[in-house]
Amino acid sequence: MDLSQLEADPAGDLDHDRWRHDEQGGSDRGALQLDHLSPEVARLVVARLVSKDFGAWTEALARVGNCVRPVRLRGTSERVDAATGEVLSSFSSADHPLGVVHVRCGDRRASECPSCSRLYAADMFHLIRAGVTGGKTVPETVADHPLLFATLTAPSFGRVHTSGRCHPGDSARRCPHGRPVHCGVVHAEGVEGPRSAGLLGQPLCADCYDYASHVVWQWFAPDLWRRFTIALHRSLAHHLGVPASGLAEVATVQYAKVAEFQRRGAVHFHALIRLDGPRTPGGISDPPEGVTAELLAGLVTEAASTVQLHVPGVDDADVPRRLVFGRQLDVRVVRSHRPDDDQALTAAQVAGYLAKYSTKSATDDVATTSAHLRRLQTTIADLDLRAQVASLSDSSSPYRLLGHWGRMLGFRGHFATKSRRYSVTLGQLRRARQRAQARIAASRATGTPLDLASLEADLLADEEETTLVVGRWCYLGSGWADDGETALPTAAAARAREYAQERARSRRR
Numbered sequence: 001m002d003l004s005q006l007e008a009d010p011a012g013d014l015d016h017d018r019w020r021h022d023e024q025g026g027s028d029r030g031a032l033q034l035d036h037l038s039p040e041v042a043r044l045v046v047a048r049l050v051s052k053d054f055g056a057w058t059e060a061l062a063r064v065g066n067c068v069r070p071v072r073l074r075g076t077s078e079r080v081d082a083a084t085g086e087v088l089s090s091f092s093s094a095d096h097p098l099g100v101v102h103v104r105c106g107d108r109r110a111s112e113c114p115s116c117s118r119l120y121a122a123d124m125f126h127l128i129r130a131g132v133t134g135g136k137t138v139p140e141t142v143a144d145h146p147l148l149f150a151t152l153t154a155p156s157f158g159r160v161h162t163s164g165r166c167h168p169g170d171s172a173r174r175c176p177h178g179r180p181v182h183c184g185v186v187h188a189e190g191v192e193g194p195r196s197a198g199l200l201g202q203p204l205c206a207d208c209y210d211y212a213s214h215v216v217w218q219w220f221a222p223d224l225w226r227r228f229t230i231a232l233h234r235s236l237a238h239h240l241g242v243p244a245s246g247l248a249e250v251a252t253v254q255y256a257k258v259a260e261f262q263r264r265g266a267v268h269f270h271a272l273i274r275l276d277g278p279r280t281p282g283g284i285s286d287p288p289e290g291v292t293a294e295l296l297a298g299l300v301t302e303a304a305s306t307v308q309l310h311v312p313g314v315d316d317a318d319v320p321r322r323l324v325f326g327r328q329l330d331v332r333v334v335r336s337h338r339p340d341d342d343q344a345l346t347a348a349q350v351a352g353y354l355a356k357y358s359t360k361s362a363t364d365d366v367a368t369t370s371a372h373l374r375r376l377q378t379t380i381a382d383l384d385l386r387a388q389v390a391s392l393s394d395s396s397s398p399y400r401l402l403g404h405w406g407r408m409l410g411f412r413g414h415f416a417t418k419s420r421r422y423s424v425t426l427g428q429l430r431r432a433r434q435r436a437q438a439r440i441a442a443s444r445a446t447g448t449p450l451d452l453a454s455l456e457a458d459l460l461a462d463e464e465e466t467t468l469v470v471g472r473w474c475y476l477g478s479g480w481a482d483d484g485e486t487a488l489p490t491a492a493a494a495r496a497r498e499y500a501q502e503r504a505r506s507r508r509r
Ligand SMILES: [Zn+2]
Pocket: 066, 067, 068, 069, 070, 104, 105, 106, 107, 113, 115, 116, 117
């Protein structure tokens, strides 16, 4: 079947500027892979392909960029001149051949919607990169600010199989449960048995592994991070010779961070940490003299390795704990230009890395089929029950909602966060994209070329709108009509992804 008229998602790879058209040739309009479909779904696909409104449907599909679970709306919108009340244009779902309007689901998780998650990752990439190099309303002088890429991990809760040579040592030594405390092999993909890479992140002895402490640590990880930022704030103030309460008049620290699950099911944080000048109403100011990136790295290392949080046990039978970050702390300087020393990272490297991780969900990263992760989940259920019982007599238990976060292995933080002044916002990028689409449509309709030079600044400007959009919409549901309709955008998104990867490879060559 020829599906070449279906436009694949042109989002491209992360490094691609979405508002500029592809000058490098090539095509993302190849054939779609549909041969893995079940006979039933294949029948539905064919029915859709030969349907009378197929053209209208592919238009709807293109408009949501192959979103696999779009929101369906019915209603009308009117653009009204704010000053005169004149209706400039109107739009109704009833005018559309399908009788409904589809809107992207906007899910950031690749496991939920490949297309929307790629768009989210592209926006994250731009947001993060703008915070490193400037651009998109962020002043270019940020490129000269001290900037670090730090990874903060969880401490050890017991030995797990690791990559490289795994815990070499005396294979005769046993733990109290009679299991070896050393492994000594190099775990590899495609191997069965004790050398299997499937063992990576699994404990050498599940009975020695401190599951309760792992869960409690994860539960408080967002608080521990917050403590770390406070500690950094204090030590920076100390270094600059100002009281912590007066630091904002001299310097501020901005963050963009993502949380990622390690194989052992513990989150770690990757963060960009940037030093700015005093808080000003106008935005981002130059950092104080005398704080280099290396000095900031020293302060970050000190804050991360000394910060601690004392938390109560889940009930009287449990122990209070002192939570800290793991010793595997990695703090690297980021340069806005190509670094001479290969330990330093470039802006594009970190932005790409953070953007990629921001679209992952817990279940994408860690196979919840592993015995270790299942045991983490049963530990959560068990601790939750104990906390429920304990909260009957003391309702202030900080563990009350633990049971709701089993699927996230007890991590209740956000997977991608940034401080307010780090960069442009996702909302600004979304509004800019909507404006861009409106302009491209207008330029096609009227035949006037787009003025690319002024376009970006214009699109991102937070101008007062002189027109109002008045809409009356009702939500009909989400998703396409059936599995056949869903199969097409799924295949198209996969095709677009392959194309983007191929193009990224050819650019590197
Ligand atoms: Zn979607």
